[in-house]
Amino acid sequence: MRRRVAIVGAGITLFRRRMLESPKELSFEASKMALDSAGLTLKDIESVVSGSAPDAFDGVHMKGEYYLDGMGAIGKPHQRVYVGGGTGVFTPIGGWWNVASGLYDTCLCVAEEKMSPLHPHPQYAFWSIFDQILERPLGTTLLWIFSLEMRRYMHKYGIKEEEIAEVAVKNKGNAVDHPCAQLGAKITVEDVMRSEPICEPVKRLDVSPPSDGAAAVILASEKVAKKLTDQPVWLDGVGWTLDSTHWTNRDLAYPEYVEKAAKMAYKMAGIKNPRKEIQVAEPYDPFDYKELHHLEGLQLAGKGEAPKMTVDGVTQRDGDLPVCPSGGLLGVGNPIAAAGMMKICEIFWQLRGEAGKRQVKKDARTGLAQAWGDLMQVGTVTVMRS
Amino acid sequence: MSQKITNYPGHEITPDDVKAGKYLDIFYKFEPKYSWAAGVAISRFLTELKEGKIFARKCHKCERILVPPRMYCEQCYRPTDEWVQVKDTGTVNTFSISHVGTDARRLKTPLLVAVIDIDGASPGMGILHNLGEVEPTKITVGMKVQAVWKRPEEREGSIMDIRYFRPMES
Numbered sequence: 292m293r294r295r296v297a298i299v300g301a302g303i304t305l306f307r308r309r310m311l312e313s314p315k316e317l318s319f320e321a322s323k324m325a326l327d328s329a330g331l332t333l334k335d336i337e338s339v340v341s342g343s344a345p346d347a348f349d350g351v352h353m354k355g356e357y358y359l360d361g362m363g364a365i366g367k368p369h370q371r372v373y374v375g376g377g378t379g380v381f382t383p384i385g386g387w388w389n390v391a392s393g394l395y396d397t398c399l400c401v402a403e404e405k406m407s408p409l410h411p412h413p414q415y416a417f418w419s420i421f422d423q424i425l426e427r428p429l430g431t432t433l434l435w436i437f438s439l440e441m442r443r444y445m446h447k448y449g450i451k452e453e454e455i456a457e458v459a460v461k462n463k464g465n466a467v468d469h470p471c472a473q474l475g476a477k478i479t480v481e482d483v484m485r486s487e488p489i490c491e492p493v494k495r496l497d498v499s500p501p502s503d504g505a506a507a508v509i510l511a512s513e514k515v516a517k518k519l520t521d522q523p524v525w526l527d528g529v530g531w532t533l534d535s536t537h538w539t540n541r542d543l544a545y546p547e548y549v550e551k552a553a554k555m556a557y558k559m560a561g562i563k564n565p566r567k568e569i570q571v572a573e574p575y576d577p578f579d580y581k582e583l584h585h586l587e588g589l590q591l592a593g594k595g596e597a598p599k600m601t602v603d604g605v606t607q608r609d610g611d612l613p614v615c616p617s618g619g620l621l622g623v624g625n626p627i628a629a630a631g632m633m634k635i636c637e638i639f640w641q642l643r644g645e646a647g648k649r650q651v652k653k654d655a656r657t658g659l660a661q662a663w664g665d666l667m668q669v670g671t672v673t674v675m676r677s
Numbered sequence: 678m679s680q681k682i683t684n685y686p687g688h689e690i691t692p693d694d695v696k697a698g699k700y701l702d703i704f705y706k707f708e709p710k711y712s713w714a715a716g717v718a719i720s721r722f723l724t725e726l727k728e729g730k731i732f733a734r735k736c737h738k739c740e741r742i743l744v745p746p747r748m749y750c751e752q753c754y755r756p757t758d759e760w761v762q763v764k765d766t767g768t769v770n771t772f773s774i775s776h777v778g779t780d781a782r783r784l785k786t787p788l789l790v791a792v793i794d795i796d797g798a799s800p801g802m803g804i805l806h807n808l809g810e811v812e813p814t815k816i817t818v819g820m821k822v823q824a825v826w827k828r829p830e831e832r833e834g835s836i837m838d839i840r841y842f843r844p845m846e847s
Contacts, residue, residue, distance in 0.1 A: 305687035311700060312687055320686035328682075350707055410704075412781035424715050424723070425745055425836045426805050430779055435790055435805075438773035443792075446771065446818045471685050491774040491813075504687070535751055539792045539803040540743075543771060645681065 296390045297516035297523035298383070298508050298675070300329025301636040306473045306504035306624030309407040314349065315361030317505035318403045321629075322363055325399065325507040329519060336509070337395035339364035341371045342382030342402040344627035347416035348409050362401045362507075374533065375420070375664025376577065378402065379506075379631015380671040384529045386510045387673075396512040403505040404626035413501040420665060422536065434498075436667055438490035440543040441580045445492065447544035448595030450583075452492055456483035457601045458579035459496050462615050465608065466622020468648035471633075473502055473624035483579075499577045502624035506632035508639065524642045528560030528674030538666040549588030549663065552670035557590075560674040562657075565590045569674070570655035571641050572612065573634035575663040576619040585661055586614065588670065609652040616641060616649050631662035635673065642677035718746045721760065723834040729826050733763045733798050744798040763797030765824035766845060770794045770803045774813045789813060793822060793842055809841035821845040 302324025304310075304317050312320065318341075326332060341362050346354045355371030362369070372378065372385040379402045386400040406413035417433035444450065457480060466475030478496065486495035516523040530552040534541065541547070553565070562568045574585035583597035591612060592600050600606055606614035617623055617637035620630045638658035640646040661672045695702050715723055718734060722745060725732040733742045734757040736750035742761055743750070750757050772791035778784050789808040794801060808816060809825060822842035832838040 303685065305685050305689065307687065307689040309690045310687050311690050317687070324682070324686070350705065414777075414781035415779060418779045422745075423711075423713055424719055428835060428837050429790070429805060429807060430788060431805075432775065432777055432779050432781065434777065435773055435775060438775070439771045439790070439792055442773060442818065443771035470682075471687075487776075488774070489777055491776075493773075537745070537751075539770075539805050540801060542801065543792070 300509040310503035318361035321505035321507040340385040342628040377664035377669035377671040380662035402628035402632035434490040443543040454598035462619040462621040466618020499620035499625035502626040504626035528556035530555030546588040549670035613651040634660040810843035
């Protein structure tokens with residue numbers, strides 16, 4: 292018998308290119324803030340789920356065992372979950388298993404990332420996600436999969452780079468109001484178009500930055516949540532699926548694995564018409580086109596129709612479907628796992644009406660956060676309600 | 678609670694801070710070496726590349742011809758049945774002009790990369806490879822291309838035995 296699970300607290304650190312704090316210290320700061328906001332102390336926490344991207348960033352093997360004291364996990368059942376860039380949203384899904392199953396009444400979910408240790412650039416770690424025999428000898432960089440996918444997406448639906456750039460303009464603009472943001476800025480489509488080409492069609496301002504940071508949420512069973520707060524945010528649907536690493540064998544114009552993950556979460560949450568029922572969304576936006584790609588996979592836009600929705604202003608904070616009101620990865624920053632968790636925090640604050648300057652105009656009661664990862668193969672989705 | 682919290686934790690370090698000696702910076706270089714067994718399917722694939730041929734595996738249940746080859750069909754979840762030679766020509770499914778290398782440093786000459794759907798394999802069976810002998814501005818999705826092989830004595834059983842794909846003469 293599955294139990295209802297609520298989010299009762301959230302915490303986040305600054306997101307910056309390089310932070311002084313160690314992974315343990317970042318984890319502590321985000322976790323402490325989440326505990327304080329829920330009115331709890333560590334002794335109230337029964338289990339801990341953590342998320343972090345490849346150990347290659349830190350050069351520290353068994354990162355999950357290394358940072359766990361910062362996450363308050365000593366002597367508690369702790370698990371580290373990992374699905375590449377999808378990890379940040381997968382971390383509270385892991386927490387959901389702990390609480391929905393009836394095993395525990397409280398679970399601290401923490402996502403931490405330091406990309407800055409790797410030299411000369413964090414991108415270098417991504418070289419090793421490609422097939423070691425058939426792909427790495429070609430001189431791969433992670434940007435390739437994005438530029439190749441962006442091109443295919445544009446080709447299939449006749450989408451212009453200028454339409455895609457609207458996402459970068461919106462998200463970096465939204466991030467100006469996020470107190471932790473690394474790259475909030477008021478920019479124009481022209482700025483994006485004129486920015487340096489990196490992997491054409493991808494240009495500098497189409498991409499989120501490498502970052503350090505951490506974020507955390509506290510999950511509680513219905514019984515405990517109702518004692519703690521009169522504003523629980525319910526984690527009513529979770530979904531995740533993966534495809535194989537044979538990314539060159541699939542349709543790059545449409546993320547089917549995201550569709551499958553979304554449908555799993557919608558079914559669990561009883562969502563029949565996502566476009567009508569989801570009132571605020573935080574899809575994964577490491578690149579501007581990716582937000583559009585994911586809106587389509589999430590069934591929040593028809594295939595090839597997300598760019599028009601964006602150009603028409605539907606996805607602005609005062610629009611009919613506000614998308615990435617936080618500022619997203621493009622604006623707030625992209626400390627991989629922590630970036631996905633930042634989206635969970637944002638929907639939590641939005642649904643409680645606590646997002647301050649970032650608060651969406653409509654009275655949003657149902658929201659969604661989604662992340663994506665690895666070789667165009669991971670979809671992680673959560674549906675939340677207030 | 679977002680609007681109720683006024684102070685968010687964390688201290689940024691800039692490259693200038695490090696240069697000025699404000700913070701310690703501890704360097705370490707990790708240089709492991711690996712020797713990978715290529716596996717049953719890819720060993721044969723590489724052996725055939727050395728001969729200037731591209732080989733695929735066929736699944737008799739779904740009739741798909743798979744490149745890169747695998748010894749099992751991941752859709753039917755059964756062993757694949759036979760080796761099939763496919764062509765060394767194909768179609769550009771998508772492409773990119775890469776101005777950066779593996780470690781994100783700027784390249785002097787951009788690298789042209791593409792997913793190439795291989796002729797003779799099932800639709801959409803692409804491989805990642807480089808393009809050559811073409812102006813970047815002339816590349817299009819849907820362009821027909823063919824493999825340019827290294828000379829036989831230079832081949833070593835590697836994906837790089839194909840130097841790159843170039844536009845087919847029509």
